[in-house]
Amino acid sequence: MTDLPAEHDAAVTNRAILTGSAYSTGRDLAARQSLYRWQTPRYDLPGIIVDRLRQVRGTVVDVGCGNGKFISRLNQDLPDLRVVGLDVSLGILDGVPRPVMVADAERLPLRTGSVNAALALHMLYHVQDIPAAIKELGRVVTAEGIVIASTNSDRDKAELDRLWERAAGEVLGVDRGPSRISLSARFSLEKAPALLGAEFREIEAMELPGTIAVRTPEPVIAHMESYRAWADQHDVPFDATIARARAILTDHIDRCGAFRISCLGGILVCSR
Numbered sequence: 639m640t641d642l643p644a645e646h647d648a649a650v651t652n653r654a655i656l657t658g659s660a661y662s663t664g665r666d667l668a669a670r671q672s673l674y675r676w677q678t679p680r681y682d683l684p685g686i687i688v689d690r691l692r693q694v695r696g697t698v699v700d701v702g703c704g705n706g707k708f709i710s711r712l713n714q715d716l717p718d719l720r721v722v723g724l725d726v727s728l729g730i731l732d733g734v735p736r737p738v739m740v741a742d743a744e745r746l747p748l749r750t751g752s753v754n755a756a757l758a759l760h761m762l763y764h765v766q767d768i769p770a771a772i773k774e775l776g777r778v779v780t781a782e783g784i785v786i787a788s789t790n791s792d793r794d795k796a797e798l799d800r801l802w803e804r805a806a807g808e809v810l811g812v813d814r815g816p817s818r819i820s821l822s823a824r825f826s827l828e829k830a831p832a833l834l835g836a837e838f839r840e841i842e843a844m845e846l847p848g849t850i851a852v853r854t855p856e857p858v859i860a861h862m863e864s865y866r867a868w869a870d871q872h873d874v875p876f877d878a879t880i881a882r883a884r885a886i887l888t889d890h891i892d893r894c895g896a897f898r899i900s901c902l903g904g905i906l907v908c909s910r
């Protein structure tokens with residue numbers, strides 16, 4: 639992928655958008671997460687994280703914990719761990735198991751070497767200074783501690799990107815409309831090892847490929863609508879593009895029986 643324009647980075651990391659809209663509640667995040675119900679194979683991501691933390695004792699901090707999906711599972715499956723949630727958005731922490739803190743990944747309010755593992759799951763791409771946040775993760779974990787990051791590949795859900803461009807093109811009356819914003823591009827699976835490698839010697843990457851097949855447009859439309867916080871960044875009327883995408887999807891499903899999306903996410907387990 640070529641370098642992204644500065645406006646893209648500014649939009650994906652914009653604090654007012656993140657805390658005031660995109661993650662002011664867990665609604666949009668839940669809509670994105672729920673698309674994976676139609677994925678084959680299905681991955682139990684919280685279960686994978688639990689397995690990686692089985693040998694860890696003490697405290698785990700979940701940086702950018704969002705709606706607390708991982709914290710709930712860790713509390714349930716590894717009750718001896720002390721799990722602390724941290725997010726820049728106060729609103730999304732509503733309902734997340736305590737203790738939680740409102741804080742920025744670039745300036746963690748934790749003492750050096752005070753936690754045994756840190757999670758940064760699908761969140762580093764939203765941080766303004768990614769190397770600074772990775773340094774902070776390295777600072778707060780003990781020398782034997784691990785950091786687990788996750789993100790998506792640059793190739794993830796390419797069919798959704800093409801669908802958006804086609805719908806946007808039809809709205810604007812051009813062959814191919816502008817691309818939609820890519821949330822994970824700044825810290826994609828392809829870029830993550832080099833960025834994490836500046837702080838950690840060992841990086842074990844685990845790829846999680848799959849295919850989503852939907853037989854009604856709704857799950858895909860809900861996923862597209864979850865980008866509403868960035869509607870103004872799309873250079874095309876957002877609702878009109880969604881309406882066109884729905885029509886294209888309906889037609890495709892009527893003719894082919896399903897709409898298929900190829901997915902590639904991954905987890906990176908880092909240690910010194």
Ligand SMILES: C[S@@+](CC[C@H](N)C(=O)[O-])C[C@H]1O[C@@H](n2cnc3c(N)ncnc32)[C@H](O)[C@@H]1O
Pocket residue numbers: 656657661667701702703704705707724725726727730741742743744758759760761764765766
């Ligand atoms: C895509 S969600 C991921 C949530 C959760 N980790 C998961 O995987 O389900 C990204 C989360 O990171 C948070 N976030 C974004 N920038 C942050 C920052 N600089 N420091 C802490 N949290 C941040 C957002 O508020 C949001 O809750």
